[in-house]
Amino acid sequence: xxxxxxxxxxxxxxxxxxxxxxxxMLTGLRDPLIAVGQWAMRVSRRILGIKxxxxxxxxxxxxxxxxxxxxxxxxxxxxxxxxxxxxxxRVVLKKSVLRIPVVGLVMRFVGFVPVDRKGAEGGKKSIASxxxxxxxxxxxxxxxxxxxxxxxxxxQAFRRGGFYLALESGAPxxxxxxxxxxxxxxxxxxxxxxxxxQVVFHDPIPTVGHxxxxxxxxxxxxxDAILSxxxx
Numbered sequence: 001x002x003x004x005x006x007x008x009x010x011x012x013x014x015x016x017x018x019x020x021x022x023x024x025m026l027t028g029l030r031d032p033l034i035a036v037g038q039w040a041m042r043v044s045r046r047i048l049g050i051k052x053x054x055x056x057x058x059x060x061x062x063x064x065x066x067x068x069x070x071x072x073x074x075x076x077x078x079x080x081x082x083x084x085x086x087x088x089x090r091v092v093l094k095k096s097v098l099r100i101p102v103v104g105l106v107m108r109f110v111g112f113v114p115v116d117r118k119g120a121e122g123g124k125k126s127i128a129s130x131x132x133x134x135x136x137x138x139x140x141x142x143x144x145x146x147x148x149x150x151x152x153x154x155x156q157a158f159r160r161g162g163f164y165l166a167l168e169s170g171a172p173x174x175x176x177x178x179x180x181x182x183x184x185x186x187x188x189x190x191x192x193x194x195x196x197x198q199v200v201f202h203d204p205i206p207t208v209g210h211x212x213x214x215x216x217x218x219x220x221x222x223x224d225a226i227l228s229x230x231x232x
Contacts, residue, residue: 049194056201062087
């Protein structure tokens with residue numbers, strides 16, 4: 001029932017703010033749209049009955065460009081982190097999400113980057129686009145290094161795309177540990193359960209001095225940070 005209320009909330013919200021969306025797009029205003037999205041995510045959390053315990057935000061300077069890399073066990077992860085990350089972070093996400101009417105259009109407008117998982121070239125183009133945004137606009141990004149949600153809650157092998165983004169942009173990586181979302185809404189489940197979630201932002205890991213040849217070392221540092229609280 002909570003999920004049904006959430007869907008109705010978003011339908012009504014999109015209808016009500018469509019004139020505002022059009023105004024922002026015509027005038028090139030992106031930050032107000034992001035702020036509305038973050039507000040909607042906070043409301044969504046309350047509707048679903050999810051309590052969030054967050055720590056480590058004191059390690060994050062919202063004025064610094066960062067690449068956030070969390071573990072990924074649930075559909076809840078992305079929206080929840082967008083609500084918690086200080087300032088704003090764009091997202092590298094699968095292309096199908098941006099097909100959602102109105103919402104997908106807004107995501108593209110504010111700088112979210114779609115990635116086509118069917119081919120390596122599509123992934124390279126997406127990362128190159130994100131690198132340009134980091135360099136030219138100073139955007140921070142959220143990218144799941146596993147690439148997709150875990151089916152059993154365990155941390156999967158990392159893909160290299162997000163690490164190329166960090167290396168080529170020079171932005172530090174912030175590992176993030178999420179605990180509890182798998183129990184509330186694992187992959188394949190359509191409705192979220194009520195419950196509690198823990199999110200820990202770890203110390204930023206510098207990428208300066210690393211190269212593609214030392215990427216494995218960098219990936220290991222991120223993995224170790226995430227697992228330090230996963231208990232796996």
